Amino acid sequence: MRRAVVLLSGGLDSATVAAVAKDEGYAVSALSVRYGQRHAAELDAARAVAEQLGIEDHRIVDIGLGSLGGSALTDAALDVPKNAIGAAGIPITYVPARNTVFLALALGHAEVIGAQDIFFGANALDYSGYPDCRPAFREAFEALANVATKAVDDPSIRYRVLAPLMDLTKAEIIRLGTRLGVDYGQTHSCYDPSGALACGACDSCLLRKKGFEEAGVPDPTRYA
Amino acid sequence: MRRAVVLLSGGLDSATVAAVAKDEGYAVSALSVRYGQRHAAELDAARAVAEQLGIEDHRIVDIGLGSLGGSALTDAALDVPKNAIGAAGIPITYVPARNTVFLALALGHAEVIGAQDIFFGANALDYSGYPDCRPAFREAFEALANVATKAVDDPSIRYRVLAPLMDLTKAEIIRLGTRLGVDYGQTHSCYDPSGALACGACDSCLLRKKGFEEAGVPDPTRYA
Numbered sequence: 001m002r003r004a005v006v007l008l009s010g011g012l013d014s015a016t017v018a019a020v021a022k023d024e025g026y027a028v029s030a031l032s033v034r035y036g037q038r039h040a041a042e043l044d045a046a047r048a049v050a051e052q053l054g055i056e057d058h059r060i061v062d063i064g065l066g067s068l069g070g071s072a073l074t075d076a077a078l079d080v081p082k083n084a085i086g087a088a089g090i091p092i093t094y095v096p097a098r099n100t101v102f103l104a105l106a107l108g109h110a111e112v113i114g115a116q117d118i119f120f121g122a123n124a125l126d127y128s129g130y131p132d133c134r135p136a137f138r139e140a141f142e143a144l145a146n147v148a149t150k151a152v153d154d155p156s157i158r159y160r161v162l163a164p165l166m167d168l169t170k171a172e173i174i175r176l177g178t179r180l181g182v183d184y185g186q187t188h189s190c191y192d193p194s195g196a197l198a199c200g201a202c203d204s205c206l207l208r209k210k211g212f213e214e215a216g217v218p219d220p221t222r223y224a
Numbered sequence: 225m226r227r228a229v230v231l232l233s234g235g236l237d238s239a240t241v242a243a244v245a246k247d248e249g250y251a252v253s254a255l256s257v258r259y260g261q262r263h264a265a266e267l268d269a270a271r272a273v274a275e276q277l278g279i280e281d282h283r284i285v286d287i288g289l290g291s292l293g294g295s296a297l298t299d300a301a302l303d304v305p306k307n308a309i310g311a312a313g314i315p316i317t318y319v320p321a322r323n324t325v326f327l328a329l330a331l332g333h334a335e336v337i338g339a340q341d342i343f344f345g346a347n348a349l350d351y352s353g354y355p356d357c358r359p360a361f362r363e364a365f366e367a368l369a370n371v372a373t374k375a376v377d378d379p380s381i382r383y384r385v386l387a388p389l390m391d392l393t394k395a396e397i398i399r400l401g402t403r404l405g406v407d408y409g410q411t412h413s414c415y416d417p418s419g420a421l422a423c424g425a426c427d428s429c430l431l432r433k434k435g436f437e438e439a440g441v442p443d444p445t446r447y448a
Contacts, residue, residue: 059291059292061287061288061289061291061292062286062287062288062291063285063286063287063288064285064286064287065285065329065332067283067285067286068283068285068329068332068333068336070332070335070336089377090374090377094374095332096331096332096333096335096336096373097328097329097331097332097335097372097373098332099372100328100331100332100368100369100372101325101328101329101332103328104321104324104325104327104328105289105292105321105325107320107321107324108289108292108294108319108320108321108322108324108325109292109320111294111320111321112292112294112320131371131372131373131374131375131376131377132372132373134371134376136371136376137368137371137372137376140364140367140368140371140372141368141372143364143367143368144324144361144364144365144367144368145324147355147358147360147361147364148321148323148324148355148356148361148364148365149320149321149355149356150314150318150355151355152355152358152360152361153313153314153355
């Protein structure tokens with residue numbers, strides 16, 4: 001049985017990717033990262049999603065990314081913007097090099113357990129504009145993976161970085177996950193750490209709401 | 225004044241690289257990583273080196289790399305090999321994706337503080353054979369950095385990953401650092417966590433001893 005490492009944040013996209021990997025027959029090892037995100041409800045969601053999908057190997061790696069600062073997702077001094085989709089530039093919720101760090105961890109884990117396929121939920125259509133969610137990033141990381149590891153000396157090892165949601169709209173992602181049995185009520189997308197419910201107005205909530213509407217799927221999210 | 229991020233492990237190579245960056249006129253921000261290494265004396269050495277070189281901005285990021293296992297440097301169940309230089313293959317002290325993770329952290333830090341140059345002490349001559357210390361790795365990470373970050377949308381940002389020791393012998397590195405005022409008595413190279421003194425027999429100690437001999441520089445290391 002082929003093994004795969006899936007980066008599982010606990011959000012809608014990564015839950016869908018985990019279901020895709022399961023559906024493709026992989027033995028899935030899920031990896032979540034506690035990186036100082038203020039919306040720590042994400043990690044509870046990741047645990048619930050892993051359980052719901054029957055993923056037994058789920059690891060949470062701690063990393064003090066917050067100590068580097070620079071993002072509204074890790075720095076309590078910065079506000080999470082509301083109703084700002086489509087604003088120019090890369091938003092303040094961008095966490096510098098986050099997906100680079102996460103994929104690096106996933107690569108290390110893959111090398112240890114003998115997996116060659118790494119899945120992550122990057123999506124470059126209905127997204128916040130982060131650079132590390134785009135096709136060029138995926139390609140560059142895959143190229144790196146094959147020179148950064150024992151793969152460089154061993155032709156039997158060839159890492160792949162798979163982003164099956166890259167070219168899907170949010171509605172298409174939701175339809176795909178629904179078909180594969182994802183319980184989106186378990187997932188957490190909201191960037192705002194201040195309330196128990198999703199804020200309904202940050203980029204992530206707005207994209208999620210619009211996605212359910214366009215997919216014609218009932219939105220199980222409880223908004224404030 | 226140009227800013228640079230320097231990955232500072234506390235070993236001989238990274239101390240030399242930090243001195244090179246200072247000598248080239250950079251405002252140096254040093255980054256060390258507590259990654260579950262058993263030879264934690266490295267971090268004390270990193271602090272001492274930063275102080276000796278007059279680097280005021282020195283951050284230590286915590287990361288639970290040990291929880292992923294797979295290396296004699298992070299797993300107490302695995303022995304650090306002795307007198308094994310030149311053995312075939314990549315040694316058990318290799319930490320999967322370590323430099324990928326470290327450079328990812330350095331890249332995030334660089335993006336936050338507005339540095340575009342990242343220095344690391346990779347060296348592909350007198351080394352243990354790790355894949356992530358070779359020129360192809362440096363090149364691939366530099367390519368990644370420029371699509372993983374805001375640089376992809378901003379032509380005024382161009383990250384460079386600099387490995388000025390890549391093609392030097394250990395003796396040349398020691399002569400260079402000695403000329404730049406590095407106090408190698410403050411650095412720590414030994415992989416073996418079991419004693420207070422350097423073991424003198426792991427790959428790292430063997431390379432270090434040979435380097436001082438060939439450089440004709442007195443070796444300040446206290447071996448067991």
